[in-house]
Amino acid sequence: MSANGDGGSERLPKAHLHLHLEGAARPATLVEYARRRDVPAASLEGFTDLAAFVVAYETARDLIGSLDELQRVAREVAEDALEQGCVWIEVHFAPFSYGGRLGREEALLEAVLAGLAEPQGDATGAAVVLAVNRAHGTDLGRRTLVLAERYAGRGVVGLGLVGDERHPARPYAPLFARAREAGLLAVPHAGETQGPHAVLEALQLLRADRIGHGITATRDPGLLEQLADTQRCLDVCPTSNLRLGVAEDWSAHPIHRLVAAGVAVSLNSDDPTFFGSDVAQEYATAAAHGLPVAAIAAHSLRHSAAPDHVRGPALRALASQTTPAT
Numbered sequence: 001m002s003a004n005g006d007g008g009s010e011r012l013p014k015a016h017l018h019l020h021l022e023g024a025a026r027p028a029t030l031v032e033y034a035r036r037r038d039v040p041a042a043s044l045e046g047f048t049d050l051a052a053f054v055v056a057y058e059t060a061r062d063l064i065g066s067l068d069e070l071q072r073v074a075r076e077v078a079e080d081a082l083e084q085g086c087v088w089i090e091v092h093f094a095p096f097s098y099g100g101r102l103g104r105e106e107a108l109l110e111a112v113l114a115g116l117a118e119p120q121g122d123a124t125g126a127a128v129v130l131a132v133n134r135a136h137g138t139d140l141g142r143r144t145l146v147l148a149e150r151y152a153g154r155g156v157v158g159l160g161l162v163g164d165e166r167h168p169a170r171p172y173a174p175l176f177a178r179a180r181e182a183g184l185l186a187v188p189h190a191g192e193t194q195g196p197h198a199v200l201e202a203l204q205l206l207r208a209d210r211i212g213h214g215i216t217a218t219r220d221p222g223l224l225e226q227l228a229d230t231q232r233c234l235d236v237c238p239t240s241n242l243r244l245g246v247a248e249d250w251s252a253h254p255i256h257r258l259v260a261a262g263v264a265v266s267l268n269s270d271d272p273t274f275f276g277s278d279v280a281q282e283y284a285t286a287a288a289h290g291l292p293v294a295a296i297a298a299h300s301l302r303h304s305a306a307p308d309h310v311r312g313p314a315l316r317a318l319a320s321q322t323t324p325a326t
């Protein structure tokens, strides 16, 4: 395979750093769960913005009706990722969004960790980013952080910030400071629907290690330079952006300008169940648009929380696949 990734770029060894558990559930599994309860299957399309999408997402999440069903969703997410060449995944999960209906949040997290672990081999792995929802306030945020602290180093690798970006990041800054002290990565979403100021806030107030989306940074040349200089990775999700109306099409997507400016980016699917794409397709489409997918895959691995025994072999395999034959 060439370094440009033509031919099988979707199989490159990589880390998938930005996906949400329920947003990556197999549609057939959700349909099966709906039938079991004799409720309508969730609509997986028909939204055009983030607010409508969040409603659809919550409807799908509410179809998961037991810890066993949750564990199966997690196992299938991990299986699908392995199938697509992801040696490592970091899955956003928000146990408090279940409102206690499946039991204590520890039990939910345990079910997800067990499901993610089931299909892993010696040189692959999976972890959870516990997600705080901006719209749900700092009390739930603090409870999410406490759970993350308890599971730091035991399957949880980061603290995320998701949901409607019109809720500012500032109130969540103390939580991210504590997460850092616990050795967790700070991986908030920012700069998806709000402008470059949101990316700057994520960097300055939350001290983000990586940023989910971050694409509006392209509107601020100084910020672009800062991102390139500091090599903070943006976990970009092009198809998600197209489906939620924050980018026009692949050719005009900000990822081209980010890459040209020397910003580290990873490619991700965000919520493949809803957006009709998966991470392998994101890589294939990126390659077709001339993006340096092997370098992007390397960024995804280097900026992940993957342990050395996963990251090292994957980076070596990537290098051997992309070194031009002499």
Ligand code: ADE
Pocket (backbone or CB within 6 Å): 020, 023, 050, 057, 162, 163, 164, 189, 192, 240, 270, 271
């Ligand atoms: N939760 C799931 N997907 C999301 C997205 N793209 N932005 C914000 N919150 C989300």
Ligand code: ZN
Pocket (backbone or CB within 6 Å): 018, 019, 020, 189, 212, 270
């Ligand atoms: Zn996301």
